[in-house]
Amino acid sequence: MGGGPTAGAVSKEGLTKAAIGAKDIPGHTVAATGVTAVTGKDVTVSDDDKDCLPVAHALAGVPVGKTRSTTPGQQVTGSGVTTTVTLGLYEGQGGQSAMELLSGALETCAGGFEASVKGAPQQLTDVKADLAPQGAEQAMAYTAEVEKAGKTVPVKVVVFRKGTTVGYLSATGTPGKKLTFPTKVFEAQLVKLA
Template sequence: MKALRTLPALAACLLGLTACSGSDGGGDSNTGQIDTGPTSGPVSKEALGKAVVGAVPGYKVAAASGVGGKDVRVAEDDEGCLPVAHALAGVALGKPESVSGRRLSGDGVETAVTLGLYDRDGGPAVMDGLAEALKKCAGGFDVTVAGAGQRVAKVVAEVAPQGAEQAMAFGAEVTREGKTVPVKVVVFRKGYTVGQLSATAAKTGTKDFVFPVKVFEAQIVRLA
């Protein structure tokens, strides 16, 4: 397995997992104004909702699935894998001030997009926490998402697209009901926002596919 590394500037490579979708406006969020900075991006629940990616040429947009943290469970022995399980399910990491999400389909790929808004230290903290969890759980673990048991395995590092202050790229094979599906995930931070893009092939049985970089790029632009 490749070594884990985090770059504070543009991009970083990490390990891997899978995805469902995030909740649209989930999380108990009563964000007032957060201290702004040169790359802070959205600073309120309303601004975050407007910042989540919408129109991308060639893609159809749908609402997020509504899966939340309470819907994701791991065994007590795998409790340290919960951040990975949340990222796997498209659930915003940690305790964001507000959450927004959508699903996009195009180019043969289904992509769940989840944005979480954090305070000044929250974004870097959840990125670090996910990195540590990935190191601990790289060998795989069992997770239940909305009552459905899944097995996460073959966690590998992939190259994250550039454009954010921090970014992690993951790949994994996830088995559910006897079917194994490859998934590619990018988790990134831009200012006070942490975004998660979880991609799976739209066609069952596809063994490999290209991560939809254009969706990532469109989301980065919306956060500028």
């Protein structure tokens, strides 16, 4: 277990500085999502699947629950995998609460569900918990197959907490190929939050 909820916390002003850049992860390209950035309002699910919204949010690189501040998503590309990295800064126990909410949603939505991101429908199947990388105070992971625009791609999401900051990493692979999660991206982001 880690220290208290303030251990490793960064200020609202320091959150942007904690986002990884190209120099932090050699061999990868890092680009801001810019106008393509996804916000919580861009992600929707049906009324029947409303309990699955936290899963859809994290998969889209959107922090779960109420945050004090967030970073614009960074897209990190390398070895055929594109990973969206977003940081959320929470008040008090908010980070733990967000992870508990996501964990509960994963159990509820393991069979899969439909979501929409910026109006584009997605079908999520084979949603299941997976092993998370080590090193953070708290971490969890899940995988899914996401069908959109007629193609099915493998996705792995890793969510980890360092103090009051929660990192969201959503890695998207190539259709028909096994996805290997880029642990170097996770490690680089963890170092920036140290």
